[in-house]
Amino acid sequence: MRGVAVRTDFGDLVVDQAIVHSVPQRTKDQEPVPLTLSETACRLDDSGRTALQGKLRDVLGRLGREVVEDPELKSGLPDAVRSFLDGEQDLVEVSGELAHALRDSQNGSSSSGLLLVAAARLDDRGALLIVKLEHETGMQANEIVTEGLRTFDMQYFANLLFTEKSKVYKVALFSEEGAGEQKLHGWAADPQKSGKDVARFFLEKFLGCRHQNDPRELTRRFHDATMDWVNSRLTDSDARVDYVMAAMVELQSSTPTLDPAAFIRTHLQKPHQADLAEFLAENDVPIRSFDKNTELIGNRLHKVRMDLSNGAYLIAPLDAVQDGTVAVEDLGDGRTTVTVTARLTKTGSGAAAGRPPKPAPQLPVRPSQTEVLPGFESVLALPAQAEQCPAHNELPPAKT
Incomplete structure (x- = not known):
C-alpha cells in the first residue's frame, strides 16, 4: 500500500x-x-x-x-x-x-x-x-x-x-x-x-x-480507477465505451472474485494493457485476484452517462448499450457519432428562463436520430435512479 x-x-x-x-x-x-x-x-x-x-x-x-x-x-x-x-x-x-x-x-x-x-x-x-x-x-x-x-x-x-x-x-x-x-x-x-x-x-x-484491503473498498477503487483511466488516458470513443461496459459487466457478474490482471488480458487491446495495470497500481488497486463486493458502488452499475463537448449528454441503461440500440462510433477526427434507435415517447421544451419547472416525473432523455457530436468528453457509470414508468400519453392517430 x-x-x-x-x-x-x-x-x-x-x-x-x-x-x-x-x-x-x-x-x-x-x-x-x-x-x-x-x-x-x-x-x-x-x-x-x-x-x-x-x-x-x-x-x-x-x-x-x-x-x-x-x-x-x-x-x-x-x-x-x-x-x-x-x-x-x-x-x-x-x-x-x-x-x-x-x-x-x-x-x-x-x-x-x-x-x-x-x-x-x-x-x-x-x-x-x-x-x-x-x-x-x-x-x-x-x-x-x-x-x-x-x-x-x-x-x-x-x-x-x-x-x-x-x-x-x-x-x-x-x-x-x-x-x-x-x-x-x-x-x-x-x-x-x-x-x-x-x-x-x-x-x-x-x-x-x-x-x-476491505473487499468493498478494493472493488470501489478498481471501479473508480478504471473509469478515471478511461477518461484521462484514452481518446478513442469506441475503446472508451467498450472498456467502461466491460468493467460494469465484470462488476455485475456473479463471480465472487475480481481479477484485474485477467480483466486486462481479456478486455483490453494490447497497447492499453500495461498502462491500465500501472494506473491501477498507482491508485492502490492490487493486480492479484481479490474478493469482490459491490456494496459501495452498486447504484452506479445500472446506467451509463456520456458527456459531449457541445453540452449534450446521454444517459442510457446498460442493456441499451449492450444490445446496440445505443451505439457509439469514433470518426477519427476528434468527433463521435452517437446513434440511438428507439421509439420517441415524449418531447418537450426546457425550463423557461428564471422560472423553475413544475415537478413532474422525468423520463430518460432518448435522442431519436443519428447525431454527429464533436469531442467525446467522458463516459461514466451513473448512479441508479428511481425507475421511470412507461409513458401512457402518446398522441392518438389523426382522425380523417
Whole structure:
C-alpha cells in the first residue's frame, strides 16, 4: 500500500505523552452530554510507559490492519490528526477535539468509556495513538489535579487495559509517513471483533476510514480507477465505451472474485494493457485476484452517462448499450457519432428562463436520430435512479 509500509511488527512504537478523557454514553434522542475534559497529560512513569507500549505493540502486531481515509465518510478526525502531526495543535487540543468526535460518533448502544490519545513515535517519526476503552464494572476512574490542571490517574487506565477480561477496546495509530499522502493512512485494531475486522462505528464514523484491503473498498477503487483511466488516458470513443461496459459487466457478474490482471488480458487491446495495470497500481488497486463486493458502488452499475463537448449528454441503461440500440462510433477526427434507435415517447421544451419547472416525473432523455457530436468528453457509470414508468400519453392517430 502507499502511504505507510505493510507492517506486522510494531516493536519500534514509543509513547512519549498520553492524555485520557472520559466519554459518557450518548443517550438516544437527547442532546449530547457535555464533556469535562482533562487539561493536561497524565503522569507516565517508566514502568507504566513500558507496560503500555508492550501491550499496544502486541495488539497492533497481531490484529492491526491497514486503514485509509475515506473523504465520503465526512469525519473530522483525519484533519485533526494531520493538524497534530504538522505541529498546528498540541496533544491537549487535538485530544479534546477527538473526544468530542468520539462522543458524537457513538450511538445509544455504545457504552461510556475512556479515550487515550498519545503523542508517539514510529520508526523515529511522529505519530498519534488513539485507544478507546470501556469502563469495567466496579472500577472508578480517579480524576486528579496536577499543577492546578485536571487529568486522570494513569494507573486506572493501565488496570483496565491489562486486566485479562478487558477486551473491549479499540486502537488506531497514524504516523507522519501515512499523513504525507493525499489520503491519511494508518492502522486500526479491535480485539473485540473476530479476525482483523474493526467495528464500523469506530472505523468509519469516528476514524473516517475504511480497511485498506476491505473487499468493498478494493472493488470501489478498481471501479473508480478504471473509469478515471478511461477518461484521462484514452481518446478513442469506441475503446472508451467498450472498456467502461466491460468493467460494469465484470462488476455485475456473479463471480465472487475480481481479477484485474485477467480483466486486462481479456478486455483490453494490447497497447492499453500495461498502462491500465500501472494506473491501477498507482491508485492502490492490487493486480492479484481479490474478493469482490459491490456494496459501495452498486447504484452506479445500472446506467451509463456520456458527456459531449457541445453540452449534450446521454444517459442510457446498460442493456441499451449492450444490445446496440445505443451505439457509439469514433470518426477519427476528434468527433463521435452517437446513434440511438428507439421509439420517441415524449418531447418537450426546457425550463423557461428564471422560472423553475413544475415537478413532474422525468423520463430518460432518448435522442431519436443519428447525431454527429464533436469531442467525446467522458463516459461514466451513473448512479441508479428511481425507475421511470412507461409513458401512457402518446398522441392518438389523426382522425380523417
